[in-house]
Amino acid sequence: MTPPTDTPLLGIHHVAVIGADYARSKAFYTQVLGLRVLDENYRAARDSWKLDLALPDGSQLELFSFPDAPPRPSRPEAQGLRHLAFRVAALEPMIARLAAAGVVCEPIRTDEYTGRRFTFFADPDELPLELYEIG
Incomplete structure (x- = not known):
């Protein structure tokens, strides 16, 4: 497959992460890594939080919580x-x-x-x- 000579993609807008413990993850990404909070919303229908965090280059990290979210196997050489x-x-x-x-x-x-x-x-x-x- 020949790669296109141009692309309409301009960069990464955001990366989404689901944390097992919302408060712990929020503290890590805001206090330890120092990301700035853009917006935070509780979605009652999903019993879920969504936190939008800003990086200095304009990209964002979205932090989610979901009740009973299953753990995902994550090894450096796993697919995904x-x-x-x-x-x-x-x-x-x-x-x-x-x-x-x-x-x-x-x-x-x-x-x-x-x-x-x-x-x-x-x-x-x-x-x-x-x-x-x-x-």
Whole structure:
């Protein structure tokens, strides 16, 4: 299949995450990672919360809660979404911020193709997250 020469896609608008414990996930993404709340709504018909969070580049993360949501197997090599990566200017300040909140990061690695440094950590539901240094 030949890739198109142009695409109407402009970028990623949002990524959606379902947390097992809404309050815990909200605290992690807002207080630990520092994402700004755009909107928060309780949807009574679904007994569900929806929290819209902003990243500085204009993209968003949507955090949902659903009663009795089943866990999803999530291993780095499983089919489906492998991980969510956040761009950072420098790894060390964010790693220190995470460590202060009790979040453990893997040892820093270097991408063999780009030469960029990165590390992985997990959210409260063990969703694999990455910090990718662009500085």
